Amino acid sequence: MLFKLSVKNMKKSIRDYAIYFATLILGVAIFYIFNSLDSQQAMKVISSSAREIIQLLVELLSGLSVFVSFILGFLIVYANNFLIRRRKKEFGIYMTLGMGKGAISRILLTETVLIGLVSLAVGLLVGIFGAQFMSLLVVNMFDGVMDGYQFVFSRTAFFKTILYFGIIFLIVAVFQVVSLSRYR
Secondary structure, eight states: OHHHHHHHHHHHTHHHHHHHHHHHHHHHHHHHHHHHGGGSTHHHHSOHHHHHHHHHHHHHHHHHHHHHHHHHHHHHHHHHHHHHHHTHHHHHHHHHTTOOHHHHHHHHHHHHHHHHHHHHHHHHHHHHHHHHHHHHHHHHHTTOOOSSOOOOOOHHHHHHHHHHHHHHHHHHHHHHHHHHHHOO
16 A cells, blocks of 8 residues: 555656756766776776776766765655655655554655665666767767677676675665654
8 A cells, every 4th residue: 555655746747856856867877977987998998097097087986986985875866855855744644634644754764775675777778878878979079990899788787786785775765764754
């Protein structure tokens, strides 16, 4: 029953969730692209001096991706708090009808997990294809010549993206329960 209520609430608040969803997709895609650059085909066709520059760039982007994950985490927490504040009356009605804070927390957690899983899947797809374009851009920037195109999938970046995104959403779930417990 709570799952159906969560899905119904998400459909009803689709305009509020749209920006949140798009931001999550963009964050996941950027995170994947940054972390997959070292395994792309561009690294094989550029000169050794350019490869050293790219390796430095990859290390810089790896650090930047951690920074992006912190920004994404704060953005998710802010968006969740914004959505909770917008829905205070709805939660008040639920509580008046006898629903406890635990059930309301489960509804919000279900909504967060659904949005998170869908945005992770779509963001990874966008990131995987975006990384291919990034590879072509790197080759063009360093005047490399690619004889034949080869689609490259970075397992390391894939699992790293899932891990970081999972950690972010775990932290968000904790903040969500804490912030909901403050409402009366």
